[in-house]
Amino acid sequence: xxxxxxxxxxxxxxxxxxxxxxxxxxxxxxxxxxxxxxxxxxxxxxxxxxxxxxxxxxxxxxxxxxxxxxxxxxxxxxxxxxxxxxxxxxxxxxxxxxxxxxxxxxxxxxxxxxxxxxxxxxxxxxxxxxxxxxxxxxxxxxxxxxxxxxxxxxxxxxxxxxxxxxxxxxxxxxxxxxxxxxxxxxxxxxxxxxxxxxxxxxxxxxxxxxxxxxxxxxxxxxxxxxxxxxxxxxxxxxxxxxxxxxxxxxxxxxxxxxxxxxxxxxxxxxxxxxxxxxxxxxxxxxxxxxxxxxxxxxxxxxxxxxxxxxxxxxxxxxxxxxxxxxxxxxxxxxxxxxxxxxxxxxxxxxxxxxxxxxxxxxxxxxxxxxxxxxxxxxxxxxxxxxxxxx
Numbered sequence: 001x002x003x004x005x006x007x008x009x010x011x012x013x014x015x016x017x018x019x020x021x022x023x024x025x026x027x028x029x030x031x032x033x034x035x036x037x038x039x040x041x042x043x044x045x046x047x048x049x050x051x052x053x054x055x056x057x058x059x060x061x062x063x064x065x066x067x068x069x070x071x072x073x074x075x076x077x078x079x080x081x082x083x084x085x086x087x088x089x090x091x092x093x094x095x096x097x098x099x100x101x102x103x104x105x106x107x108x109x110x111x112x113x114x115x116x117x118x119x120x121x122x123x124x125x126x127x128x129x130x131x132x133x134x135x136x137x138x139x140x141x142x143x144x145x146x147x148x149x150x151x152x153x154x155x156x157x158x159x160x161x162x163x164x165x166x167x168x169x170x171x172x173x174x175x176x177x178x179x180x181x182x183x184x185x186x187x188x189x190x191x192x193x194x195x196x197x198x199x200x201x202x203x204x205x206x207x208x209x210x211x212x213x214x215x216x217x218x219x220x221x222x223x224x225x226x227x228x229x230x231x232x233x234x235x236x237x238x239x240x241x242x243x244x245x246x247x248x249x250x251x252x253x254x255x256x257x258x259x260x261x262x263x264x265x266x267x268x269x270x271x272x273x274x275x276x277x278x279x280x281x282x283x284x285x286x287x288x289x290x291x292x293x294x295x296x297x298x299x300x301x302x303x304x305x306x307x308x309x310x311x312x313x314x315x316x317x318x319x320x321x322x323x324x325x326x327x328x329x330x331x332x333x334x335x336x337x338x339x340x341x342x343x344x345x346x347x348x349x350x351x352x353x354x355x356x357x358x359x360x361x362x363x364x365x366x367x368x369x370x371x372x373x374x375x376x377x378x379x380x381x382x383x384x385x386x387x388x389x390x
Contacts, residue, residue: 004351004354004355004358004359005354005355006323006354006355007022007323007326007327008021008022008023008319008322008323008326008334008350008354009021009022009351009354009355009362010022011055012055012309012332012333014181014234014267014268014309015231015232015233015234015267016232016233017099017180017181017232017233017234018099019055019056019099019333020055020097020098020099021053021054021055021347022055022322022326022332022333022334023053023054023055023056023322023333023334023336023346023347023350024054024055024056024057024058024311024333024334024335024336025046025049025054025056025057025058025335025336025340026058026270026313026335026336026337026340027058027059027060027061027103027183027185027238028060028337028338028340028341029060029061029070029071029074030042030045030060030073030075031070031071031073031074031115031116032073033073033074033075033076034073035076036062036063036066036069036074036075036076036077036078036079036082037075037076037081037082037085038059038075038082038085038086038089039085042059042075042085042089043085043088043089043092046059046089046092046093047089047092047093047096048344049093049098049340049344050092050093050095050096050097050098051096051344051345051364052340052344052345052346052347052348053345053346053347053348053350053351053362053363054098054336054340054347055098055099055347056098056099056101056181056333057093057098057099057100057101058101058102058103058181058183059075059086059089059090059100059101059102059103059179060074060075060103061074061075061103061104061105061185062074062075062076062077062086062102062103062104062105062170062174063075063076063077063078063104063105063106063107063170064076064077064078064104064105064106064163064166064167064169064170065078065106065163065166065170066078066135067111067135067136067137067138068105068106068107068108068111068163068166068191069107069111070107070110070111070113070190071113071114071115072115072123072132073115074107077102077104077170077173077174077177078166078169078170080173082173083173083176083177086102086174086177086179087176087177087178090102090177090178090179091178094178094180096364099180099181100178100179100180100181101179101180101181101182101183101236102174102177102179102181102182102183103182103183103184103185103238104167104170104171104174104182104183104184104185104225105184105185105190105191106163106166106167106185106190106191106192107137107190107191108137108138108139108152108189108190108191108192108194109137109138109139109143109144109145109149109152109189109191109194109200110137110145110188110189110190111135111137112134112135112136112137112150114127121148121149122134122148122149122150123135134150136153137149137150137152137153138152138153138154138155138159138163138191139152139153139154139155139191139194139200140154140155140194140195140200140201140202140203140207140208140217141154141200141201141202141203141208142154143200143202145189145200145277146277154203160207160217163191163221164220164221164224165224167184167221167224167225168224168225168227168228171224171225171228171229172228175228175229175230175233180233180234181233181234181235181236182225182229182233182235182236183235183236183237183238183270184221184222184225184235184236184237184238185238186218186222186237186238186239186240187238187239187240187270187272187273187275188240188272188274188275188276189240189275189276189277190275192217192218192221193239193240193249193275193276194276195207195214195215195217195218196214196215196218196249196253196257197214197243197248197249197276198214198247198248198249199243199245199247199248199249199276199277200276200277201214211253211256215256215257215260218257219260219261219264222237222261222264222266223264226264226265226266231265234267234268235265235266235267235268236266236267236268236269236270236311237258237261237266237268237269237270238269238270238272239254239257239258239269239270239271239272240272240273240274240275240276241254241271241272241273241295241298241301241302242254242273242274242298243273243274243275243276243277244273244274245276245277248276248277249276251298251301254298254302255301255302255305255306258302258306258308259306261308262306262307262308266308267308267309268308268309268310268311268332268333269299269302269306269308269309269310269311270310270311270313270335271295271298271299271302271310271311271312271313271331272295272298272313272314273295273298290314290315291315292314292315292316292317292318292321293312293314293315293316293321293325294314294315295312295313295314296312296314296316296325296330296331297330299311299312299313299330299331300312300329300330300331303329303330303331303332309332309333310331310332310333311331311332311333311334311335312325312330312331312333312334312335313335313337316334316335316336316339317339319349319350319353319354320353320354322334322350323354348362348363357372357375360372360375
């Protein structure tokens, strides 16, 4: 295999899993499943990302139970029958030289939503009339995610235990599907994040109040997932490093929490931010000014202070910028989301930009032989033009 000079295309060993380069296709909801079942749309989408050159390809946030979906179109692993199409996707990703990963999630009080292109608001009578009505939402406290949403049911202890078991069962199914990386979605205002943040967690028992109490349930879930996941395979955790609101989750809290995850055996912290209360975040001054790499400092701080590998996200669109993040040891992996929707072959184009013609070595052979010829013809044509001009 060609040894490339760039950091972006160097491999990363995590336990017994070797990721061939540092580019991660971040979990991105497609809202196109039926009853939690992935289908041909998902197969084609994730197949494009695998052939496009990403080293690790994550399947979108996959519900650990039906009520944990964001929308009717979200994938799920709450029953064994949902495994077959996801196993097919994992097999294809691996066959193209990438590592297959899956993100597991529970939407909590942000469940029972329209698909984004339908408005992204709470489901109602109109959706019910076409067979996609609302369902029961749960949360640490009976506080709605925003004024337009129904108030969720505050979880009691028995149901909390049942949901932990659902996380464990979904993890077992993900393992049996053949995924090599699992990620817990603990960010963006969904169930786990809603326990961590004082904005949404107003409990008065041992699961609310102090930081230690608010971390308790997320850590119970994390422990159940890590216990069910093979010891020779890495586990990731996606976190909102800050909420961006005065009384909420802070970077200091993140450092305490991720230290606990490191001790528990988690391998990578996927550092995002925000999502607990989008309406209020827009109306107050926050640290979330959107610019290229705006969330990279979170990954850098966790990496340096906790001593755990991190993944950087947030408007990283330029290959040289991605290379600089890795070179400067701000993160260990680069996660791309919307940029890969815009250009699924971004990794292969980045390879050519950073490595020149040698970059064709990693293109799928069905493309490589023809495109390399095209590049040689183009170079020869340019040389002829220069000679003619002289």
